[in-house]
Amino acid sequence: MKLKTTLLGAAAAVALAPLAAQAERGEDGHLNIIYWQAPSIMNPYLSGGTKDLEAASLVIEPLARYDEAGNLVPWLATEVPTTENGGVSEDLTSITWHLKEGLQWSDGTPVTSEDVKFTWEYCTAEGGGCAQSEKYNDVESVETPDEHTVVVNFSVPKPFPYGPFVGAQAPIIQKAQFQDCLGPKAPECTDANFAPVGTGPFTVTEFRPNDVISLEANEHYRDPDKPAFATVTFKGGGDATAAGRAVLETGEFDYAWNLQLAPDVLEQMASAGQGQVVSSFGTLVERIMINLTDPSPDLPEGERATKEHPHPFLTDIAVRQAMSMAIDRELLTEIGYGEAGRPTCNVLPAPEIYASTANDACLIQDIEGAKALLDEAGWVDSDGDGIREKDGVELSVLYQTSTNAVRQDFQALIKQWWEEIGIETELRNIDASVFFGGDPGSPDTFQKFYADVEMYANNFDGTDPEAYMANWSCDEAPSPENQWQGNNMPRYCDPAYDALVAEMAQTGDIKKRAELAKAMNDMLMQNYIMLPLVDRGRVSAHANSLGGVILNTWDSELWNAADWYRKDM
Structure with a gap:
Protein backbone atom coordinates (compact mmCIF):
# COMPACT_ATOMS: atom_id res chain seq x y z
CA MET A 1 0.00 0.00 0.00
CA GLY A 275 2.57 48.53 11.06
CA GLN A 276 0.32 46.17 9.20
CA VAL A 277 -2.30 43.61 10.16
CA VAL A 278 -1.82 40.09 8.76
CA SER A 279 -4.50 37.41 8.81
CA SER A 280 -5.30 34.00 7.40
CA PHE A 281 -7.80 31.22 8.03
CA GLY A 282 -6.75 27.82 9.33
CA THR A 283 -8.47 25.56 11.85
CA LEU A 284 -8.89 27.93 14.80
CA VAL A 285 -12.37 27.59 16.30
CA GLU A 286 -13.79 29.63 19.18
CA ARG A 287 -15.96 27.19 21.11
CA ILE A 288 -17.75 26.56 24.37
CA MET A 289 -16.71 23.33 26.08
CA ILE A 290 -19.31 21.52 28.17
CA ASN A 291 -18.15 19.92 31.42
CA LEU A 292 -19.68 16.45 31.67
CA THR A 293 -18.27 16.08 35.19
CA ASP A 294 -19.18 17.85 38.41
CA PRO A 295 -16.90 20.82 39.21
CA SER A 296 -18.61 21.55 42.53
CA PRO A 297 -16.28 22.91 45.25
CA ASP A 298 -18.27 20.78 47.68
CA LEU A 299 -16.39 17.74 46.36
CA PRO A 300 -12.96 16.91 47.84
CA GLU A 301 -9.93 18.17 45.91
CA GLY A 302 -8.87 15.41 43.53
CA GLU A 303 -12.48 14.41 42.90
CA ARG A 304 -13.80 17.65 41.39
CA ALA A 305 -14.27 17.52 37.61
CA THR A 306 -13.41 13.82 37.42
CA LYS A 307 -15.27 11.00 35.70
CA GLU A 308 -16.28 9.51 39.06
CA HIS A 309 -18.71 12.41 39.53
CA PRO A 310 -21.01 13.10 36.54
CA HIS A 311 -22.40 16.59 36.12
CA PRO A 312 -25.82 17.01 37.79
CA PHE A 313 -27.54 18.41 34.67
CA LEU A 314 -25.12 18.86 31.77
CA THR A 315 -25.20 15.12 31.24
CA ASP A 316 -28.74 15.73 29.89
CA ILE A 317 -28.35 16.20 26.12
CA ALA A 318 -31.55 18.29 26.01
CA VAL A 319 -29.89 20.94 28.19
CA ARG A 320 -26.76 20.99 26.07
CA GLN A 321 -28.77 21.20 22.85
CA ALA A 322 -30.95 24.01 24.18
CA MET A 323 -27.83 25.99 25.13
CA SER A 324 -26.60 25.66 21.54
CA MET A 325 -29.97 26.59 20.01
CA ALA A 326 -30.12 29.81 22.03
CA ILE A 327 -26.89 31.22 20.53
CA ASP A 328 -26.81 33.64 17.59
CA ARG A 329 -23.50 32.76 15.96
CA GLU A 330 -23.93 35.21 13.10
CA LEU A 331 -24.20 38.12 15.54
CA LEU A 332 -21.22 36.93 17.58
CA THR A 333 -19.10 36.74 14.44
CA GLU A 334 -20.18 40.17 13.27
CA ILE A 335 -19.39 41.98 16.51
CA GLY A 336 -16.30 40.00 17.41
CA TYR A 337 -14.41 39.32 14.20
CA GLY A 338 -16.10 40.76 11.12
CA GLU A 339 -14.43 39.43 7.98
CA ALA A 340 -11.82 37.67 10.11
CA GLY A 341 -14.46 35.21 11.31
CA ARG A 342 -17.07 32.81 9.97
CA PRO A 343 -19.89 31.31 12.05
CA THR A 344 -19.45 27.57 12.35
CA CYS A 345 -21.21 24.48 13.65
CA ASN A 346 -18.06 22.32 13.50
CA VAL A 347 -14.97 21.96 15.64
CA LEU A 348 -13.18 20.78 12.46
CA PRO A 349 -13.90 23.52 9.88
CA ALA A 350 -10.94 22.92 7.54
CA PRO A 351 -9.33 21.83 5.29
CA GLU A 352 -12.42 21.78 3.09
CA ILE A 353 -12.34 18.02 2.52
CA TYR A 354 -12.91 17.47 6.26
CA ALA A 355 -15.64 20.09 6.77
CA SER A 356 -19.04 18.58 7.56
CA THR A 357 -22.34 20.12 6.46
CA ALA A 358 -24.44 17.89 8.73
CA ASN A 359 -24.66 20.37 11.60
CA ASP A 360 -25.54 23.62 9.86
CA ALA A 361 -28.87 23.99 11.68
CA CYS A 362 -26.96 25.62 14.54
CA LEU A 363 -26.43 28.69 12.36
CA ILE A 364 -30.03 29.75 13.03
CA GLN A 365 -30.78 30.95 16.56
CA ASP A 366 -33.98 29.36 17.95
CA ILE A 367 -34.88 30.69 21.40
CA GLU A 368 -38.45 29.37 21.32
CA GLY A 369 -37.30 25.96 20.15
CA ALA A 370 -34.80 25.83 23.01
CA LYS A 371 -37.52 26.64 25.52
CA ALA A 372 -39.80 23.94 24.09
CA LEU A 373 -36.97 21.38 24.23
CA LEU A 374 -36.35 22.10 27.92
CA ASP A 375 -40.09 21.94 28.64
CA GLU A 376 -40.27 18.54 26.98
CA ALA A 377 -37.30 17.31 29.00
CA GLY A 378 -39.02 18.30 32.24
CA TRP A 379 -36.94 21.37 33.08
CA VAL A 380 -39.48 23.98 34.24
CA ASP A 381 -39.52 27.20 36.23
CA SER A 382 -41.93 26.09 38.94
CA ASP A 383 -41.42 29.01 41.33
CA GLY A 384 -41.28 31.91 38.84
CA ASP A 385 -37.70 32.99 39.62
CA GLY A 386 -36.65 32.66 35.98
CA ILE A 387 -34.50 29.56 36.60
CA ARG A 388 -35.61 26.16 35.41
CA GLU A 389 -35.27 23.16 37.72
CA LYS A 390 -35.98 19.45 37.84
CA ASP A 391 -35.92 17.06 40.79
CA GLY A 392 -34.47 19.80 42.97
CA VAL A 393 -31.61 20.62 40.58
CA GLU A 394 -31.50 24.15 39.13
CA LEU A 395 -30.07 25.04 35.72
CA SER A 396 -27.34 27.37 36.97
CA VAL A 397 -23.94 27.48 35.25
CA LEU A 398 -20.56 29.06 35.89
CA TYR A 399 -19.23 30.20 32.50
CA GLN A 400 -15.49 30.91 32.42
CA THR A 401 -13.05 32.14 29.83
CA SER A 402 -9.88 34.20 29.55
CA THR A 403 -9.84 37.95 30.05
CA ASN A 404 -10.31 39.60 26.66
CA ALA A 405 -12.74 42.28 25.44
CA VAL A 406 -14.18 40.18 22.62
CA ARG A 407 -14.65 37.17 24.90
CA GLN A 408 -16.35 39.28 27.55
CA ASP A 409 -18.69 40.66 24.86
CA PHE A 410 -19.49 37.07 23.88
CA GLN A 411 -20.08 36.12 27.50
CA ALA A 412 -22.50 38.99 28.05
CA LEU A 413 -24.60 38.11 25.00
CA ILE A 414 -24.63 34.36 25.68
CA LYS A 415 -25.57 34.96 29.33
CA GLN A 416 -28.52 37.03 28.11
CA TRP A 417 -29.65 34.30 25.70
CA TRP A 418 -29.24 31.47 28.21
CA GLU A 419 -31.13 33.37 30.90
CA GLU A 420 -33.87 34.02 28.35
CA ILE A 421 -34.41 30.24 28.14
CA GLY A 422 -34.22 29.78 31.91
CA ILE A 423 -30.54 28.96 32.56
CA GLU A 424 -28.97 31.13 35.26
CA THR A 425 -25.47 32.13 34.19
CA GLU A 426 -22.58 33.42 36.29
CA LEU A 427 -19.64 34.86 34.36
CA ARG A 428 -15.99 34.54 35.27
CA ASN A 429 -12.89 35.63 33.40
CA ILE A 430 -9.35 34.60 34.26
CA ASP A 431 -6.04 36.14 33.21
CA ALA A 432 -5.07 34.37 29.98
CA SER A 433 -1.56 33.60 31.20
CA VAL A 434 -3.04 31.59 34.06
CA PHE A 435 -6.05 30.16 32.21
CA PHE A 436 -3.90 28.74 29.41
CA GLY A 437 -0.99 27.84 31.69
CA GLY A 438 -0.04 24.27 32.54
CA ASP A 439 0.39 24.57 36.31
CA PRO A 440 -1.15 21.38 37.76
CA GLY A 441 -1.51 23.14 41.12
CA SER A 442 -3.63 26.00 39.82
CA PRO A 443 -7.44 25.77 40.11
CA ASP A 444 -7.86 28.24 37.25
CA THR A 445 -6.50 26.42 34.19
CA PHE A 446 -8.67 25.45 31.26
CA GLN A 447 -7.44 21.86 31.67
CA LYS A 448 -8.62 21.60 35.27
CA PHE A 449 -11.98 23.10 34.22
CA TYR A 450 -13.48 23.99 37.59
CA ALA A 451 -16.57 25.48 35.92
CA ASP A 452 -19.65 24.21 34.10
CA VAL A 453 -18.72 25.62 30.70
CA GLU A 454 -15.64 27.37 29.36
CA MET A 455 -14.81 29.20 26.15
CA TYR A 456 -11.55 29.34 24.21
CA ALA A 457 -10.10 28.54 20.80
CA ASN A 458 -7.43 26.16 19.61
CA ASN A 459 -6.25 24.43 16.46
CA PHE A 460 -3.73 21.80 15.31
CA ASP A 461 -0.45 21.54 13.46
CA GLY A 462 -0.69 20.81 9.77
CA THR A 463 -3.67 19.91 7.63
CA ASP A 464 -4.32 16.32 8.73
CA PRO A 465 -6.70 16.09 11.72
CA GLU A 466 -5.90 12.57 12.94
CA ALA A 467 -4.12 13.58 16.14
CA TYR A 468 -6.47 16.51 16.73
CA MET A 469 -9.61 14.42 16.59
CA ALA A 470 -7.94 11.93 18.95
CA ASN A 471 -8.05 14.70 21.58
CA TRP A 472 -11.51 13.51 22.61
CA SER A 473 -10.56 9.90 23.22
CA CYS A 474 -11.36 8.56 26.66
CA ASP A 475 -7.71 8.50 27.78
CA GLU A 476 -7.14 12.17 26.86
CA ALA A 477 -9.27 13.51 29.73
CA PRO A 478 -7.27 15.65 32.21
CA SER A 479 -7.23 14.17 35.70
CA PRO A 480 -5.10 14.08 38.84
CA GLU A 481 -3.46 10.90 37.52
CA ASN A 482 -2.00 12.68 34.48
CA GLN A 483 -1.12 15.98 36.18
CA TRP A 484 -4.28 17.55 34.73
CA GLN A 485 -2.84 17.39 31.21
CA GLY A 486 -4.66 16.19 28.10
CA ASN A 487 -7.00 17.92 25.68
CA ASN A 488 -10.34 16.23 26.35
CA MET A 489 -11.66 19.05 28.49
CA PRO A 490 -15.31 17.87 28.52
CA ARG A 491 -14.16 14.46 29.90
CA TYR A 492 -16.14 12.87 27.07
CA CYS A 493 -15.80 9.09 26.79
CA ASP A 494 -17.51 6.92 24.18
CA PRO A 495 -16.02 3.60 22.96
CA ALA A 496 -17.66 4.21 19.58
CA TYR A 497 -15.70 7.45 19.22
CA ASP A 498 -12.47 5.74 20.25
CA ALA A 499 -13.13 3.09 17.60
CA LEU A 500 -13.32 5.80 14.91
CA VAL A 501 -10.02 7.24 16.16
CA ALA A 502 -8.40 3.81 15.89
CA GLU A 503 -9.86 3.23 12.42
CA MET A 504 -8.59 6.55 11.09
CA ALA A 505 -5.11 5.75 12.40
CA GLN A 506 -5.03 2.76 10.02
CA THR A 507 -6.82 4.27 7.00
CA GLY A 508 -4.81 5.55 4.07
CA ASP A 509 -7.38 6.56 1.48
CA ILE A 510 -7.84 10.33 1.77
CA LYS A 511 -11.59 10.16 1.03
CA LYS A 512 -12.13 7.52 3.69
CA ARG A 513 -10.04 9.52 6.17
CA ALA A 514 -12.27 12.51 5.46
CA GLU A 515 -15.38 10.40 6.10
CA LEU A 516 -14.00 9.25 9.44
CA ALA A 517 -12.97 12.76 10.49
CA LYS A 518 -16.43 14.08 9.62
CA ALA A 519 -18.03 11.21 11.54
CA MET A 520 -16.01 12.10 14.64
CA ASN A 521 -16.82 15.77 14.27
CA ASP A 522 -20.52 14.98 13.85
CA MET A 523 -20.57 12.68 16.88
CA LEU A 524 -19.17 15.47 19.04
CA MET A 525 -21.46 18.10 17.53
CA GLN A 526 -24.68 16.07 17.61
CA ASN A 527 -24.07 15.10 21.21
CA TYR A 528 -23.34 18.78 22.01
CA ILE A 529 -20.09 17.91 23.76
CA MET A 530 -18.90 21.36 22.71
CA LEU A 531 -20.60 24.30 21.05
CA PRO A 532 -18.56 25.78 18.18
CA LEU A 533 -19.15 29.48 17.67
CA VAL A 534 -16.74 31.10 15.20
CA ASP A 535 -14.18 29.81 12.72
CA ARG A 536 -11.55 32.45 13.46
CA GLY A 537 -8.88 33.68 11.15
CA ARG A 538 -5.49 34.20 12.74
CA VAL A 539 -4.96 37.95 13.14
CA SER A 540 -1.59 39.38 14.11
CA ALA A 541 0.43 42.49 13.27
CA HIS A 542 4.02 43.41 12.57
CA ALA A 543 5.96 46.63 12.24
Missing part, protein backbone atom coordinates in the same frame (compact mmCIF):
# COMPACT_ATOMS: atom_id res chain seq x y z
CA LYS A 2 1.49 3.32 -1.07
CA LEU A 3 1.20 6.48 0.97
CA LYS A 4 -1.07 8.92 -0.85
CA THR A 5 0.93 11.98 -1.83
CA THR A 6 -2.12 14.14 -1.12
CA LEU A 7 -1.54 13.49 2.57
CA LEU A 8 1.72 15.37 2.37
CA GLY A 9 1.08 18.17 -0.07
CA ALA A 10 3.08 19.07 -3.11
CA ALA A 11 6.22 20.10 -1.24
CA ALA A 12 6.41 17.06 1.03
CA ALA A 13 10.07 16.27 0.58
CA VAL A 14 11.31 19.62 -0.65
CA ALA A 15 13.49 21.70 1.64
CA LEU A 16 12.15 25.11 2.61
CA ALA A 17 13.51 27.74 0.25
CA PRO A 18 15.73 30.39 1.82
CA LEU A 19 14.01 33.71 2.42
CA ALA A 20 15.13 37.26 1.89
CA ALA A 21 17.11 38.06 5.04
CA GLN A 22 20.50 39.51 4.11
CA ALA A 23 21.96 40.41 7.51
CA GLU A 24 24.66 38.44 9.28
CA ARG A 25 23.84 36.86 12.61
CA GLY A 26 22.91 39.50 15.17
CA GLU A 27 23.49 42.42 12.82
CA ASP A 28 19.96 43.79 13.14
CA GLY A 29 20.10 44.24 16.89
CA HIS A 30 17.02 43.79 19.02
CA LEU A 31 13.57 42.32 18.30
CA ASN A 32 10.49 43.03 20.43
CA ILE A 33 7.61 40.52 20.42
CA ILE A 34 4.42 40.90 22.44
CA TYR A 35 1.96 38.11 23.27
CA TRP A 36 -0.80 39.44 25.49
CA GLN A 37 -1.26 35.88 26.77
CA ALA A 38 2.02 35.52 28.62
CA PRO A 39 3.89 32.19 28.46
CA SER A 40 4.09 30.30 31.73
CA ILE A 41 6.47 27.55 30.57
CA MET A 42 8.79 26.79 27.65
CA ASN A 43 8.02 23.07 27.52
CA PRO A 44 5.12 22.26 25.14
CA TYR A 45 4.88 18.76 26.58
CA LEU A 46 3.64 20.27 29.83
CA SER A 47 1.19 22.78 28.39
CA GLY A 48 -1.61 22.83 25.86
CA GLY A 49 -1.59 26.64 25.71
CA THR A 50 -0.79 28.08 22.29
CA LYS A 51 1.15 30.92 23.90
CA ASP A 52 3.54 28.41 25.47
CA LEU A 53 3.90 26.31 22.31
CA GLU A 54 4.74 29.35 20.22
CA ALA A 55 7.26 30.83 22.64
CA ALA A 56 8.98 27.46 22.90
CA SER A 57 9.17 27.21 19.08
CA LEU A 58 11.85 29.92 19.09
CA VAL A 59 14.08 27.53 21.02
CA ILE A 60 13.15 23.87 20.39
CA GLU A 61 12.26 22.38 17.02
CA PRO A 62 10.77 19.25 15.40
CA LEU A 63 12.12 16.92 12.74
CA ALA A 64 9.63 18.34 10.24
CA ARG A 65 6.97 21.02 10.29
CA TYR A 66 4.31 22.67 8.15
CA ASP A 67 4.86 25.70 5.95
CA GLU A 68 2.40 28.53 5.35
CA ALA A 69 0.53 26.46 2.73
CA GLY A 70 0.19 23.47 5.05
CA ASN A 71 2.86 21.44 3.26
CA LEU A 72 5.05 19.17 5.36
CA VAL A 73 8.72 20.21 5.06
CA PRO A 74 11.92 18.85 6.65
CA TRP A 75 13.40 20.85 9.52
CA LEU A 76 15.96 18.97 11.61
CA ALA A 77 15.62 16.00 9.25
CA THR A 78 17.19 15.76 5.81
CA GLU A 79 13.88 14.93 4.12
CA VAL A 80 10.32 13.90 4.87
CA PRO A 81 10.14 10.09 4.71
CA THR A 82 7.58 8.57 2.32
CA THR A 83 6.97 5.13 0.86
CA GLU A 84 8.29 6.50 -2.45
CA ASN A 85 11.69 7.46 -1.00
CA GLY A 86 11.89 4.36 1.20
CA GLY A 87 11.48 6.22 4.47
CA VAL A 88 8.10 4.66 5.26
CA SER A 89 7.92 0.87 5.20
CA GLU A 90 5.70 -0.83 2.65
CA ASP A 91 3.53 -2.25 5.43
CA LEU A 92 3.24 1.27 6.97
CA THR A 93 4.40 0.11 10.40
CA SER A 94 7.62 2.13 10.56
CA ILE A 95 9.07 5.46 9.49
CA THR A 96 12.78 6.25 9.32
CA TRP A 97 14.09 9.75 9.84
CA HIS A 98 17.64 10.96 9.16
CA LEU A 99 19.01 13.93 11.09
CA LYS A 100 20.92 16.63 9.26
CA GLU A 101 24.68 16.43 9.68
CA GLY A 102 26.36 18.72 12.18
CA LEU A 103 23.32 19.69 14.23
CA GLN A 104 24.23 21.11 17.63
CA TRP A 105 22.30 21.95 20.73
CA SER A 106 22.63 25.51 21.96
CA ASP A 107 25.17 24.27 24.54
CA GLY A 108 27.43 23.11 21.72
CA THR A 109 26.87 19.36 22.12
CA PRO A 110 25.77 17.25 19.14
CA VAL A 111 22.12 16.43 18.48
CA THR A 112 21.75 12.66 18.10
CA SER A 113 19.08 10.09 17.48
CA GLU A 114 19.14 9.33 21.22
CA ASP A 115 17.62 12.76 21.87
CA VAL A 116 14.78 11.95 19.51
CA LYS A 117 14.14 8.58 21.14
CA PHE A 118 14.25 10.17 24.56
CA THR A 119 11.62 12.72 23.56
CA TRP A 120 9.18 9.85 22.97
CA GLU A 121 10.18 8.25 26.28
CA TYR A 122 9.64 11.55 28.06
CA CYS A 123 6.15 12.14 26.68
CA THR A 124 5.00 8.57 27.27
CA ALA A 125 6.51 8.11 30.75
CA GLU A 126 3.91 6.92 33.23
CA GLY A 127 2.56 9.66 35.46
CA GLY A 128 4.12 12.45 33.41
CA GLY A 129 0.91 13.99 32.15
CA CYS A 130 2.21 14.79 28.66
CA ALA A 131 -0.02 17.41 27.04
CA GLN A 132 0.86 16.13 23.55
CA SER A 133 0.48 12.40 24.14
CA GLU A 134 -1.85 11.97 21.16
CA LYS A 135 1.11 12.76 18.86
CA TYR A 136 2.68 9.47 19.96
CA ASN A 137 -0.39 7.26 19.61
CA ASP A 138 0.42 3.71 18.44
CA VAL A 139 4.22 4.16 18.76
CA GLU A 140 5.52 0.78 19.89
CA SER A 141 9.24 1.53 19.97
CA VAL A 142 11.89 3.95 18.70
CA GLU A 143 15.19 2.55 17.45
CA THR A 144 18.49 4.37 16.93
CA PRO A 145 20.68 2.35 14.50
CA ASP A 146 23.24 5.16 14.46
CA GLU A 147 23.63 8.73 15.70
CA HIS A 148 21.71 10.23 12.79
CA THR A 149 19.00 7.62 12.18
CA VAL A 150 15.70 7.25 14.00
CA VAL A 151 13.24 4.43 13.29
CA VAL A 152 9.76 4.83 14.74
CA ASN A 153 7.85 1.53 14.94
CA PHE A 154 4.06 1.49 15.18
CA SER A 155 1.86 -1.22 16.63
CA VAL A 156 -0.53 -0.85 13.67
CA PRO A 157 -0.11 0.27 10.05
CA LYS A 158 -0.02 4.08 10.00
CA PRO A 159 -0.90 5.60 6.63
CA PHE A 160 -0.23 9.02 8.18
CA PRO A 161 2.88 8.44 10.32
CA TYR A 162 3.66 12.12 10.86
CA GLY A 163 2.46 12.59 14.43
CA PRO A 164 5.65 11.90 16.39
CA PHE A 165 8.32 14.63 16.29
CA VAL A 166 6.43 16.75 13.73
CA GLY A 167 5.17 20.32 14.16
CA ALA A 168 5.57 22.86 16.96
CA GLN A 169 3.54 20.69 19.32
CA ALA A 170 6.00 17.78 19.18
CA PRO A 171 9.58 19.16 19.16
CA ILE A 172 12.80 17.39 20.14
CA ILE A 173 14.14 17.97 23.65
CA GLN A 174 17.67 17.27 24.86
CA LYS A 175 18.13 13.98 26.71
CA ALA A 176 21.01 15.28 28.82
CA GLN A 177 18.87 18.11 30.17
CA PHE A 178 15.61 16.22 30.77
CA GLN A 179 16.74 12.66 31.59
CA ASP A 180 16.06 13.12 35.30
CA CYS A 181 12.63 14.66 34.62
CA LEU A 182 10.59 11.61 33.67
CA GLY A 183 7.06 10.87 34.82
CA PRO A 184 5.86 12.68 37.95
CA LYS A 185 9.18 14.54 38.15
CA ALA A 186 8.48 16.41 34.90
CA PRO A 187 6.82 19.51 36.43
CA GLU A 188 9.55 19.76 39.07
CA CYS A 189 12.36 20.44 36.56
CA THR A 190 11.92 24.19 36.59
CA ASP A 191 15.26 25.14 35.04
CA ALA A 192 14.73 22.82 32.07
CA ASN A 193 11.08 23.74 31.64
CA PHE A 194 11.81 27.47 31.68
CA ALA A 195 15.04 27.44 29.65
CA PRO A 196 15.31 24.34 27.46
CA VAL A 197 18.50 23.71 25.56
CA GLY A 198 17.43 23.82 21.92
CA THR A 199 18.33 23.83 18.25
CA GLY A 200 16.27 26.90 17.33
CA PRO A 201 17.51 30.37 16.40
CA PHE A 202 17.32 31.71 19.97
CA THR A 203 18.13 30.64 23.53
CA VAL A 204 16.58 31.78 26.79
CA THR A 205 18.70 34.03 29.00
CA GLU A 206 15.94 34.86 31.49
CA PHE A 207 12.42 33.50 31.96
CA ARG A 208 9.89 35.23 34.18
CA PRO A 209 6.67 33.18 34.15
CA ASN A 210 3.59 35.07 33.00
CA ASP A 211 5.73 38.13 32.29
CA VAL A 212 8.87 38.47 30.15
CA ILE A 213 11.28 36.16 28.34
CA SER A 214 14.73 37.43 27.35
CA LEU A 215 16.48 35.56 24.55
CA GLU A 216 19.66 35.84 22.54
CA ALA A 217 20.83 34.44 19.22
CA ASN A 218 21.88 30.79 19.41
CA GLU A 219 25.60 30.80 18.59
CA HIS A 220 25.36 27.18 17.51
CA TYR A 221 22.39 27.64 15.17
CA ARG A 222 22.89 25.63 11.98
CA ASP A 223 22.85 28.65 9.62
CA PRO A 224 25.88 30.82 10.46
CA ASP A 225 24.18 33.97 9.10
CA LYS A 226 20.98 33.62 11.12
CA PRO A 227 19.14 34.86 13.05
CA ALA A 228 19.52 38.49 12.05
CA PHE A 229 18.55 39.65 15.54
CA ALA A 230 21.05 39.42 18.39
CA THR A 231 18.51 39.61 21.21
CA VAL A 232 14.78 39.30 21.73
CA THR A 233 12.37 40.58 24.35
CA PHE A 234 9.24 38.44 24.44
CA LYS A 235 6.76 40.44 26.48
CA GLY A 236 3.67 38.75 27.85
CA GLY A 237 0.55 39.98 29.58
CA GLY A 238 -1.75 42.93 29.26
CA ASP A 239 -4.53 42.67 26.72
CA ALA A 240 -5.05 42.47 22.98
CA THR A 241 -5.78 46.18 22.71
CA ALA A 242 -2.49 47.19 24.30
CA ALA A 243 -0.60 44.65 22.17
CA GLY A 244 -2.15 45.97 18.97
CA ARG A 245 -1.37 49.57 19.87
CA ALA A 246 2.22 48.69 20.73
CA VAL A 247 2.84 47.59 17.14
CA LEU A 248 0.34 49.49 15.04
CA GLU A 249 0.24 52.88 16.81
CA THR A 250 3.30 53.47 18.99
CA GLY A 251 5.86 51.23 17.26
CA GLU A 252 7.23 49.99 20.60
CA PHE A 253 7.04 46.36 19.46
CA ASP A 254 7.78 44.58 16.22
CA TYR A 255 5.26 41.72 16.36
CA ALA A 256 1.94 41.25 18.14
CA TRP A 257 0.13 37.91 18.17
CA ASN A 258 -3.54 37.01 18.26
CA LEU A 259 -5.16 40.44 18.01
CA GLN A 260 -8.57 39.31 19.17
CA LEU A 261 -10.16 42.71 18.66
CA ALA A 262 -13.29 44.07 17.04
CA PRO A 263 -12.73 44.87 13.33
CA ASP A 264 -13.30 48.62 13.70
CA VAL A 265 -10.74 48.79 16.51
CA LEU A 266 -8.10 47.08 14.37
CA GLU A 267 -8.84 49.32 11.40
CA GLN A 268 -8.42 52.44 13.50
CA MET A 269 -5.11 51.20 14.92
CA ALA A 270 -3.74 50.29 11.49
CA SER A 271 -4.52 53.80 10.21
CA ALA A 272 -1.65 55.14 12.34
CA GLY A 273 0.74 53.73 9.73
CA GLN A 274 3.32 52.13 12.04
CA ASN A 544 6.53 47.99 8.76
CA SER A 545 10.26 47.73 9.48
CA LEU A 546 10.12 43.97 10.15
CA GLY A 547 10.83 41.83 7.11
CA GLY A 548 10.58 38.12 6.45
CA VAL A 549 7.30 37.56 8.32
CA ILE A 550 5.13 34.85 6.76
CA LEU A 551 1.94 34.19 8.70
CA ASN A 552 1.48 30.47 9.21
CA THR A 553 -1.84 29.08 10.45
CA TRP A 554 -0.69 25.44 10.21
CA ASP A 555 2.22 25.59 12.68
CA SER A 556 3.72 28.12 15.09
CA GLU A 557 3.35 31.73 13.93
CA LEU A 558 7.01 32.14 14.86
CA TRP A 559 8.02 29.19 12.66
CA ASN A 560 10.42 31.21 10.49
CA ALA A 561 11.70 33.75 13.05
CA ALA A 562 15.24 32.81 11.99
CA ASP A 563 14.46 34.56 8.69
CA TRP A 564 13.09 37.78 10.15
CA TYR A 565 15.18 40.89 9.59
CA ARG A 566 15.09 44.67 9.91
CA LYS A 567 14.12 46.51 6.75
CA ASP A 568 15.74 49.75 5.65
CA MET A 569 12.99 52.37 5.94
